[in-house]
Amino acid sequence: MTMTNDEIREAFFRFFEERGHRRLESASLVPVDDPTLLFTNAGMVPFKPYFMGRATPPARRLTTAQRCFRTGDIEVVGDFSHHTFFEMLGNFSVGDYFKKEVIPWSWEFCTGVLGIPAGRLWITIFATDEEAHDVWRDVVGIPEDRILRYTEEEGNFWASGDVGPCGPCSELHYDYGEEFGCGPDCEPKHDCGRFLEIWNLVFMMNMRHEDGSLTDLPLKNIDTGAGLERVSMAVQGVRSSYETTSLRALLDHAAALGDRHYGDDEDTDRALRAIVDHSRAVTFLIADGVLPSNEGRGYVLRRVLRRAVYFGRSLHMPAGFMETMAGHVIDEFRAPHPYLDGQRRLVQTTVDREESRFRETLEVGLSRLDDMLAGIKDQADAVPGAEVYRLYETYGVPKELTAEVASHHNLTVDEDGFERALEEARGRSRMASAGRFDLRQDELAEAFAHLTGHGDRFSGYDRTASESHVTGLIREHALIERIEEGHDVLVILDDTPFYPEGGGQMGDSGTISADTGRIDVHDTRRDASGVIYHVGKVTAGYLSVNDQVQARVDPARRQDAARNHTGTHLLHASLRRVFGEHVHQQGSLVAPDRLRFDYNHMEAPHPDQLAEVRAMVNDRVRADITVTTREATLEQARAEGAMAIFGEKYGDRVRIVEIDGRGGGRPFSAELCGGTHVHETGEIGGLFIISEGSIGSGLRRIEALTGAGAERWVSAQLRTLESASRRLGVNPAEIEAKISALQEDLAAERRRVEALQREAGKQQAGGLADEAEVVAGVQLVTARVQAASVDSLREMGDQLRDQLGASVVVLGAVIGDRPNFVVMTREVDGRVHAGKLVGEMAKVAGARGGGGRPDVAQGGGTDPAKLTDALDVGRRLAKEQLSGQG
Numbered sequence: 099m100t101m102t103n104d105e106i107r108e109a110f111f112r113f114f115e116e117r118g119h120r121r122l123e124s125a126s127l128v129p130v131d132d133p134t135l136l137f138t139n140a141g142m143v144p145f146k147p148y149f150m151g152r153a154t155p156p157a158r159r160l161t162t163a164q165r166c167f168r169t170g171d172i173e174v175v176g177d178f179s180h181h182t183f184f185e186m187l188g189n190f191s192v193g194d195y196f197k198k199e200v201i202p203w204s205w206e207f208c209t210g211v212l213g214i215p216a217g218r219l220w221i222t223i224f225a226t227d228e229e230a231h232d233v234w235r236d237v238v239g240i241p242e243d244r245i246l247r248y249t250e251e252e253g254n255f256w257a258s259g260d261v262g263p264c265g266p267c268s269e270l271h272y273d274y275g276e277e278f279g280c281g282p283d284c285e286p287k288h289d290c291g292r293f294l295e296i297w298n299l300v301f302m303m304n305m306r307h308e309d310g311s312l313t314d315l316p317l318k319n320i321d322t323g324a325g326l327e328r329v330s331m332a333v334q335g336v337r338s339s340y341e342t343t344s345l346r347a348l349l350d351h352a353a354a355l356g357d358r359h360y361g362d363d364e365d366t367d368r369a370l371r372a373i374v375d376h377s378r379a380v381t382f383l384i385a386d387g388v389l390p391s392n393e394g395r396g397y398v399l400r401r402v403l404r405r406a407v408y409f410g411r412s413l414h415m416p417a418g419f420m421e422t423m424a425g426h427v428i429d430e431f432r433a434p435h436p437y438l439d440g441q442r443r444l445v446q447t448t449v450d451r452e453e454s455r456f457r458e459t460l461e462v463g464l465s466r467l468d469d470m471l472a473g474i475k476d477q478a479d480a481v482p483g484a485e486v487y488r489l490y491e492t493y494g495v496p497k498e499l500t501a502e503v504a505s506h507h508n509l510t511v512d513e514d515g516f517e518r519a520l521e522e523a524r525g526r527s528r529m530a531s532a533g534r535f536d537l538r539q540d541e542l543a544e545a546f547a548h549l550t551g552h553g554d555r556f557s558g559y560d561r562t563a564s565e566s567h568v569t570g571l572i573r574e575h576a577l578i579e580r581i582e583e584g585h586d587v588l589v590i591l592d593d594t595p596f597y598p599e600g601g602g603q604m605g606d607s608g609t610i611s612a613d614t615g616r617i618d619v620h621d622t623r624r625d626a627s628g629v630i631y632h633v634g635k636v637t638a639g640y641l642s643v644n645d646q647v648q649a650r651v652d653p654a655r656r657q658d659a660a661r662n663h664t665g666t667h668l669l670h671a672s673l674r675r676v677f678g679e680h681v682h683q684q685g686s687l688v689a690p691d692r693l694r695f696d697y698n699h700m701e702a703p704h705p706d707q708l709a710e711v712r713a714m715v716n717d718r719v720r721a722d723i724t725v726t727t728r729e730a731t732l733e734q735a736r737a738e739g740a741m742a743i744f745g746e747k748y749g750d751r752v753r754i755v756e757i758d759g760r761g762g763g764r765p766f767s768a769e770l771c772g773g774t775h776v777h778e779t780g781e782i783g784g785l786f787i788i789s790e791g792s793i794g795s796g797l798r799r800i801e802a803l804t805g806a807g808a809e810r811w812v813s814a815q816l817r818t819l820e821s822a823s824r825r826l827g828v829n830p831a832e833i834e835a836k837i838s839a840l841q842e843d844l845a846a847e848r849r850r851v852e853a854l855q856r857e858a859g860k861q862q863a864g865g866l867a868d869e870a871e872v873v874a875g876v877q878l879v880t881a882r883v884q885a886a887s888v889d890s891l892r893e894m895g896d897q898l899r900d901q902l903g904a905s906v907v908v909l910g911a912v913i914g915d916r917p918n919f920v921v922m923t924r925e926v927d928g929r930v931h932a933g934k935l936v937g938e939m940a941k942v943a944g945a946r947g948g949g950g951r952p953d954v955a956q957g958g959g960t961d962p963a964k965l966t967d968a969l970d971v972g973r974r975l976a977k978e979q980l981s982g983q984g
């Protein structure tokens with residue numbers, strides 16, 4: 099029995115654990131706070147800070163199976179071996195072992211554990227790496243002609259990016275045999291398909307800088323990477339990574355959805371492989387919290403998903419196939435990746451929504467593209483950028499997909515033109531929103547420029563009052579020396595305890611007083627230049643520049659804001675624990691009297707989940723945990739996994755606010771934050787969620803209260819409950835039972851009323867039958883009656899008709915302020931058409947018309963005062979028609 103992919107992964111871990119490595123979970127596909135990288139694209143990504151000596155690793159020897167995502171060659175995905183998503187097996191040494199250990203281990207694992215025949219493996223090394231050469235030849239015993247020396251261009255110097263850790267490397271290549279080669283001189287660097295690179299050993303000892311220069315890293319490290327499916331290809335003896343154990347099943351599932359078999363037709367197979375890769379990639383991406391959008395990661399996800407839908411559509415797969423595929427992916431990969439199970443709903447609803455949104459416009463977009471391609475085929479080499487943009491903007495066809503379809507017609511797309519069209523559109527939307535900018539900010543810039551460096555010190559984390567000096571006064575955009583009573587003013591101090599609005603937290607208010615006068619401050623902000631300004635009004639006397647003043651923040655308001663701010667952090671951390679790690683803060687407002695928290699989540703939470711979140715927060719409140727703050731470098735904070743808020747800009751030094759869990763491990767909450775917080779969580783007093791709802795696709799908002807505000811809210815709820823209980827005459831605990839009993843009584847009463855109405859209707863009908871007049875052998879009844887609903891009006895009509903035999907029944911009633919009629923006929927030989935008659939009557943009663951069948955029709959009007967007129971018209975017309983005059 100050959101080993102399965104799962105067995106190979108596990109064997110790899112065990113092999114390196116036996117050699118002193120610590121097995122770590124794969125990190126997320128979204129790199130933790132690494133703005134240089136959109137996605138985790140190699141096993142070493144989470145370890146960069148260790149290699150650069152900027153953080154201490156949990157152990158010097160590590161091993162992982164890292165999930166990776168790359169889109170560099172997405173347009174060839176669908177061939178035998180390319181993937182956007184894959185798992186990379188790796189072992190790492192942070193300044194511990196080096197070449198002479200790792201080289202023999204790699205050999206032992208491949209030949210000894212996996213059983214790959216020694217004769218099938220070829221080795222490449224960096225051209226000048228004598229040390230690696232000697233270990234391969236002398237320690238492992240590889241013949242000289244199987245050790246090839248390659249340059250950086252030929253692939254044997256590996257770098258994590260233009261800038262960052264790098265080093266010479268040595269690769270192991272699997273040889274499928276000469277029959278697959280390109281000739282007698284065939285070697286691993288040829289891409290004829292004879293060789294398969296299965297493992298890259300990077301001797302990570304250098305650092306590449308912006309200017310291209312190389313320096314030594316503080317330590318000599320090892321970073322190896324072996325694509326799991328590639329290793330499996332060699333072990334399982336298959337030619338395609340898609341035919342290894344875990345992907346083969348997915349191919350069959352995909353084929354079944356398109357009602358085909360894998361292996362019958364190459365074009366179909368290509369589409370199936372792309373669908374398999376892409377559905378696996380989007381499943382893992384969404385499970386890691388990436389959601390479709392028009393930029394950044396979300397756009398990449400959208401592109402991959404749409405490419406899959408495009409292929410699915412070409413194979414006539416039913417709508418919803420992506421959701422089914424995502425389900426299969428989770429079933430296939432849940433054993434090694436158990437967290438996928440918890441994200442199943444999120445993944446499936448997201449892909450399904452995206453597929454149907456795309457399908458809605460894809461048909462139109464693609465046929466437009468086809469027309470266009472046919473039109474320009476012989477006249478141009480490229481699809482104009484403006485057209486590519488229109489397809490993207492109007493029909494959601496990604497530029498890359500347009501390019502791919504165009505390439506089948508030997509056309510390219512005009513990339514520059516597309517970028518120009520995109521820029522123009524962005525410019526338009528910028529101009530449209532410019533009106534919303536506070537123009538005063540621009541006008542203030544000049545004043546602030548003079549104050550830079552004289553008013554950017556905030557010293558209010560631990561105090562709410564200080565002795566300070568006025569360094570600037572601004573009135574109507576201009577710097578002034580002195581401000582008199584009654585005037586609005588912006589005040590700048592050399593040092594202030596007032597917190598300036600930022601990070602969602604509102605600015606402080608309070609007073610600034612000197613011997614000569616006083617300013618009431620109602621808001622505090624920070625200008626783009628960094629200057630903190632207090633927005634206020636002189637309420638007594640006057641103040642001048644250079645005055646010594648007492649700056650006093652309103653302490654109660656500050657404390658309320660702090661409760662809400664720390665409450666926000668607890669809420670964020672709890673939401674992630676209850677809903678999943680994909681949840682991130684998307685926006686927040688921390689005011690003294692309330693907090694608002696926006697987050698990403700695809701579905702409405704169950705009330706039980708919200709209750710769990712609230713309970714988790716309040717549990718931490720009661721535990722009265724100390725809130726600590728400390729400074730760190732941005733790198734350090736990221737390496738520790740502190741939460742950064744997407745889209746916030748951080749300086750080199752950041753402040754981390756931590757709320758510890760219950761001893762040991764990672765803190766319950768750690769966020770980069772400049773706001774003011776309580777000292778102990780107990781000060782929050784309790785948090786209540788007062789509302790939760792959707793504010794956009796995949797975006798939700800929670801509003802909550804803490805402290806006295808929460809108490810007031812709870813008391814108000816209790817008062818409502820008490821008043822309800824008083825009015826119902828029961829204990830609060832019995833309210834629900836009482837309401838159910840009342841609802842039942844009400845339903846019984848309704849039934850009784852309906853029965854009475856029917857009875858009354860019957861009696862009315864009985865009386866009407868007596869008043870029928872006979873016209874040309876047909877009984878005609880026209881009457882205004884009392885009826886509670888159109889249904890009872892019809893019932894009455896039915897009854898009359900049954901009683902009268904050959905008849906025309908025209909009834910009208912005012913129901914809920916509007917005139918309503920029914921007309922019914924029986925055995926009238928087509929002389930009277932009920933529908934037409936109702937139409938005429940409705941016109942009289944203010945409606946534009948009406949109609950219905952020849953034997954039964956109903957209609958209404960707008961003016962109840964015209965009911966009698968309408969009935970008169972009905973009667974006259976019926977008579978004329980019956981007697982053949984109509």
Ligand code: SER
Pocket residue numbers: 139140141142188256298299300321322323324
């Ligand atoms: N970082 C190297 C690679 O990605 C080896 O892990 O190939």
